[in-house]
Amino acid sequence: MPISTLLVANRGEIAVRILRSAREMGLRTVLTVSEVDRESLAAELADAVAVVGPAPAQKSYLNAEALVAAGVEHGCDAVHPGYGFLSENAAFARRVQEAGLTWVGPSPDVIDLMGHKTRALEAAVAAGVPVLAGSNGPLEGDDDAVLALAREVGYPLVIKASAGGGGRGIRLVRAEEDLLRTVDTARSEAGASFGDPTVYLERFVERARHVEVQVLGDGQTFLHLGDRDCSLQRRSQKIVEEAPAPDLPDEVRERIRDSAVNLARLCSYTGVGTVEYLYDPVRHEAAFIEMNTRLQVEHPVTEFVTGVDLVAEQLTIASTGRTELRQEDIRFDGHSVECRINAEDPEQGFMPSPGTISRLDWPEGSEYRVDTGVRSGDVVAPYYDSLLAKLIVHAEDRETAVQRMGAALAATHVEGIRTTVPLLRRLVLDPAFAAVAHHTTWIETELLSDRARDNPSGTPSDRAPDEPGDTSGETPSEGNAP
Amino acid sequence: MAEIQSPLPGVFYRRPSPDKDPFVRDGDPVETDQVIGLIEVMKQFSEVRSDAAGTLQAFEVEDGDMVNPGDVIAVVAEG
Numbered sequence: 001m002p003i004s005t006l007l008v009a010n011r012g013e014i015a016v017r018i019l020r021s022a023r024e025m026g027l028r029t030v031l032t033v034s035e036v037d038r039e040s041l042a043a044e045l046a047d048a049v050a051v052v053g054p055a056p057a058q059k060s061y062l063n064a065e066a067l068v069a070a071g072v073e074h075g076c077d078a079v080h081p082g083y084g085f086l087s088e089n090a091a092f093a094r095r096v097q098e099a100g101l102t103w104v105g106p107s108p109d110v111i112d113l114m115g116h117k118t119r120a121l122e123a124a125v126a127a128g129v130p131v132l133a134g135s136n137g138p139l140e141g142d143d144d145a146v147l148a149l150a151r152e153v154g155y156p157l158v159i160k161a162s163a164g165g166g167g168r169g170i171r172l173v174r175a176e177e178d179l180l181r182t183v184d185t186a187r188s189e190a191g192a193s194f195g196d197p198t199v200y201l202e203r204f205v206e207r208a209r210h211v212e213v214q215v216l217g218d219g220q221t222f223l224h225l226g227d228r229d230c231s232l233q234r235r236s237q238k239i240v241e242e243a244p245a246p247d248l249p250d251e252v253r254e255r256i257r258d259s260a261v262n263l264a265r266l267c268s269y270t271g272v273g274t275v276e277y278l279y280d281p282v283r284h285e286a287a288f289i290e291m292n293t294r295l296q297v298e299h300p301v302t303e304f305v306t307g308v309d310l311v312a313e314q315l316t317i318a319s320t321g322r323t324e325l326r327q328e329d330i331r332f333d334g335h336s337v338e339c340r341i342n343a344e345d346p347e348q349g350f351m352p353s354p355g356t357i358s359r360l361d362w363p364e365g366s367e368y369r370v371d372t373g374v375r376s377g378d379v380v381a382p383y384y385d386s387l388l389a390k391l392i393v394h395a396e397d398r399e400t401a402v403q404r405m406g407a408a409l410a411a412t413h414v415e416g417i418r419t420t421v422p423l424l425r426r427l428v429l430d431p432a433f434a435a436v437a438h439h440t441t442w443i444e445t446e447l448l449s450d451r452a453r454d455n456p457s458g459t460p461s462d463r464a465p466d467e468p469g470d471t472s473g474e475t476p477s478e479g480n481a482p
Numbered sequence: 483m484a485e486i487q488s489p490l491p492g493v494f495y496r497r498p499s500p501d502k503d504p505f506v507r508d509g510d511p512v513e514t515d516q517v518i519g520l521i522e523v524m525k526q527f528s529e530v531r532s533d534a535a536g537t538l539q540a541f542e543v544e545d546g547d548m549v550n551p552g553d554v555i556a557v558v559a560e561g
Contacts (some may be wrong), residue, residue, distance in 0.1 A: 056493060058544075192499070343524065352524035354491055381492045386524040 010082030012373030034060035158177035163194030167236030213260035304336035358416030483536035492523030
């Protein structure tokens with residue numbers, strides 16, 4: 001259905017990003033905001049704003065009823081959910097459609113399939129996506145069967161909640177004596193946290209890298225836009241991403257790209273999506289983690305190397321049901337790196353740092369791209385994700401791109417709140433990053449290991465985050481305690 | 483009397499998750515360092531601990547309320 005007015009049901013930098021492409025396509029835009037976001041940068045860019053509730057996300061950005069009502073009331077014909085919040089909520093997608101609006105994303109059935117990790121794993125196997133040794137589906141059978149499977153897979157291994165994902169609901173088991181107890185705990189926790197006690201078992205890969213493939217489909221044509229590496233993470237959250245994934249054997253790159261497209265084809269995917277893999281740099285093997293059925297935070301690095309506007313593609317597919325893109329038209333040019341600037345204090349275990357931004361300087365020049373949701377003078381509220389902005393650079397090769405990022409970060413100044421900028425400056429200059437010797441727990445276990453032992457920050461909790469943001473699927477907590 | 487103050491700005495919760503019992507109820511005994519609530523700030527959860535031993539007399543903020551650093555969350559009668 002042709003789109004003329006788009007409801008952007010998100011906030012911050014991604015709302016700004018979506019509004020930019022929507023406006024370039026000549027669409028009228030309506031932005032949903034909470035009461036504290038009325039004066040945001042995104043609100044300034046939208047043609048109209050609809051206040052959907054008070055500050056806490058549960059009452060505004062996660063309030064499906066209010067969001068759909070705002071869309072109907074403002075004469076919108078489509079809803080772009082961005083990432084996080086309700087972007088991977090099949091029930092919300094269905095409500096949008098039932099209200100007669102177009103959902104900018106894959107069908108609710110595909111969102112459901114990929115949200116259910118054991119079903120997603122079964123689909124991945126069917127599509128020829130490489131998977132880790134493990135139960136390859138729900139963990140079933142009696143204690144003896146579970147012990148036998150674990151022996152076959154080998155230790156360490158992980159028990160994951162089928163309804164988890166994004167790094168949540170994962171438990172590490174290092175030795176057989178902990179296995180059965182951990183499976184029990186994982187099942188009860190999964191039942192309590194996600195309403196589904198189903199768990200599965202997988203081999204655990206230490207010092208793994210996180211690689212992923214951007215896919216796109218319209219239900220008939222399916223293609224990939226290359227790969228990314230997002231191995232620099234803290235608390236299982238990505239902080240630096242790049243495209244293409246460096247130091248990946250050709251056959252691995254080909255296998256993950258081809259199998260990601262197969263998976264998209266198998267589920268008649270519409271829109272953009274990302275198939276995430278864990279890469280074992282010792283065995284040179286990649287294995288499926290999960291598929292994210294939405295735009296990713298790190299999509300700009302793919303845009304830089306392919307020249308494709310992914311938001312415009314999403315809107316075109318939602319509007320016309322077709323993509324003009326073909327695999328043979330996709331060309332990859334150079335290397336792109338993105339750094340996430342979060343309102344967090346790396347010196348204090350990444351403690352969130354809300355407050356007022358008193359100074360904000362960005363690097364200037366066409367070689368830099370800044371996707372920001374904030375301006376100087378803005379108040380960073382404590383209610384939402386700490387991601388403020390992303391700094392993205394492009395160059396002919398990785399080494400030059402990393403140098404350019406160093407220069408970009410040197411010219412970036414955020415004052416009034418703590419941010420990840422000082423850590424990012426250190427990260428991009430680190431020889432381990434240059435040598436691609438980093439992995440998903442490298443920041444905490446190696447770079448900051450002195451401080452990691454004395455981490456004063458956020459304590460574990462079984463409260464689910466209200467807004468999954470954009471997370472990795474793979475770092476388990478050492479949750480073996482009874 | 484000891485006042486337990488919020489170290490952070492955020493949303494205060496009295497339960498470990500919405501469908502669980504509160505960490506502690508008015509009138510319950512509390513130990514030093516016992517967890518009495520959680521504060522959510524930017525999707526991260528931090529535990530709020532009692533800095534006194536005694537009886538939890540009253541919570542000064544409701545479950546789900548916004549708190550600022552220094553706000554009194556609860557009062558503990560020592561001893």
